[in-house]
Amino acid sequence: MSKNLELQGLDLFEEIAKLKKEKNAVILAHYYQNPDIQDIADYIGDSLGLSQQAAKSDADIIVFAGVHFMAETAKILNPSRKVVLPDLKAGCSLADSCPPEEFAKFKQQYPDHVVVSYINCTAEIKALSDLICTSSNAEAIVNSIPKDKQIIFAPDKNLGRYIARKTGRDMILWDGSCMVHEIFSQQRILRLKEQNPAAIVIAHPECEEPVLELAEYIGSTTALLNYTIKSPEQAFIVATETGIIHQMMKASPNKTFIPAPPNNSCACNDCPHMKLNTLEKVYLCLKNETPELTMEEGLRLKAELPMRRMLDISVKAGLV
Ligand code: 13P
Numbered sequence: 001m002s003k004n005l006e007l008q009g010l011d012l013f014e015e016i017a018k019l020k021k022e023k024n025a026v027i028l029a030h031y032y033q034n035p036d037i038q039d040i041a042d043y044i045g046d047s048l049g050l051s052q053q054a055a056k057s058d059a060d061i062i063v064f065a066g067v068h069f070m071a072e073t074a075k076i077l078n079p080s081r082k083v084v085l086p087d088l089k090a091g092c093s094l095a096d097s098c099p100p101e102e103f104a105k106f107k108q109q110y111p112d113h114v115v116v117s118y119i120n121c122t123a124e125i126k127a128l129s130d131l132i133c134t135s136s137n138a139e140a141i142v143n144s145i146p147k148d149k150q151i152i153f154a155p156d157k158n159l160g161r162y163i164a165r166k167t168g169r170d171m172i173l174w175d176g177s178c179m180v181h182e183i184f185s186q187q188r189i190l191r192l193k194e195q196n197p198a199a200i201v202i203a204h205p206e207c208e209e210p211v212l213e214l215a216e217y218i219g220s221t222t223a224l225l226n227y228t229i230k231s232p233e234q235a236f237i238v239a240t241e242t243g244i245i246h247q248m249m250k251a252s253p254n255k256t257f258i259p260a261p262p263n264n265s266c267a268c269n270d271c272p273h274m275k276l277n278t279l280e281k282v283y284l285c286l287k288n289e290t291p292e293l294t295m296e297e298g299l300r301l302k303a304e305l306p307m308r309r310m311l312d313i314s315v316k317a318g319l320v
């Protein structure tokens with residue numbers, strides 16, 4: 001039977017809810033997922049929140065509606081759970097921009113440096129790192145490193161530059177970036193701001209410097225969402241992936257959210273990797289318990305250590 005026929009006439013929301021109960025499964029979704037996936041998720045969050053949820057989950061199955069490195073993170077932190085993801089091909093341009101063999105060679109040039117890697121990297125890069133960070137806790141993680149220590153920051157040069165400026169630390173940056181956050185046009189945002197003078201520009205720190213210079217608030221996806229809720233302002237130009245706007249609109253239905261324009265006419269501020277996941281694929285992966293994310297135990301243990309350090313520092317910094 002073709003997948004389409006198999007799915008015909010099914011109420012996927014109902015079927016997914018039924019399967020979740022039967023199988024003691026939980027659905028964790030990133031804010032960049034399609035709205036329907038966000039709406040059936042048990043938890044929606046940014047990378048830090050999702051890691052914390054994955055680490056403490058006692059579900060038998062974790063369905064990770066996000067990208068591959070996020071599902072890997074869940075497996076690293078909670079190996080006895082079965083971790084499935086809707087589409088095994090949902091990768092990440094930022095993670096891809098840091099191949100482990102090249103990074104290992106790069107790291108050898110700076111043997112005394114502490115390696116901080118942004119969570120948007122493969123398990124192999126995590127295993128080569130001393131500390132992991134997310135966009136929510138990068139400042140606290142870097143500040144936890146003694147001042148006399150030199151730092152390598154990988155793989156996102158934009159987040160690295162932003163954190164170097166905030167912490168005053170001089171860091172060696174790996175030359176990686178996110179295809180979605182590099183697409184915004186400073187000029188087109190300025191033009192949009194002229195047309196909507198009351199709108200506040202808010203941006204994710206994966207954006208390039210010229211866009212961050214325009215932003216009146218910079219933060220992780222959760223921080224951006226919370227800012228729009230608490231702010232008395234009524235309109236926002238949002239420089240990050242468009243998925244987060246679903247939660248912003250749900251939380252503040254009377255406010256206006258305008259996606260920041262990309263530097264061409266395509267819908268490039270939709271992450272093509274995140275958007276590979278669909279409600280149908282969520283249903284099928286929960287039903288068939290495949291594709292499953294598995295990991296060699298030696299690699300997992302090496303990747304777990306810097307992840308645990310990150311979670312401990314986050315608790316101490318009150319970022320939970
Ligand atoms: P956060 O979830 O930390 O905001 O990062 C956004 C992102 O690019 C995830 O892929």
Ligand code: SF4
Pocket residue numbers: 032067091092093094095120178179180181241271272273274
């Ligand atoms: Fe990777 Fe960027 Fe997509 Fe996030 S938005 S998954 S960093 S490509």
